[in-house]
Amino acid sequence: MQKIRKGDKVVVLTGKDKGRSGEVLSVSPKEDTAIVRGINIVVRHQRQSQSQEGGLVRKEAPIHLSNIALADPKDGKPTRVGFQVGTDGKKVRVAKRSGEVING
Numbered sequence: 001m002q003k004i005r006k007g008d009k010v011v012v013l014t015g016k017d018k019g020r021s022g023e024v025l026s027v028s029p030k031e032d033t034a035i036v037r038g039i040n041i042v043v044r045h046q047r048q049s050q051s052q053e054g055g056l057v058r059k060e061a062p063i064h065l066s067n068i069a070l071a072d073p074k075d076g077k078p079t080r081v082g083f084q085v086g087t088d089g090k091k092v093r094v095a096k097r098s099g100e101v102i103n104g
Contacts, residue, residue, distance in 0.1 A: 033062035
């Protein structure tokens, strides 16, 4: 079970976007990276083709998982993730900061 999943709200810990938060759009476990909406924006120079217009294209680049932390469901501050067995016998993610179960 992964600690950070698609749809989670995360906070950036280091880099040019430090302190900003966003929603995880995708996670690649093999590369240990995630793409977060509105974070680590890069500008690509796109050549014009028949199907699309040329110019500057802004898009999110992958960010390493060590540079982001899950946002606590209670106060939105960065927290580590732990695991517990829930009431229904399933393994659930728990925020270490507040002890609350992370849904999703």
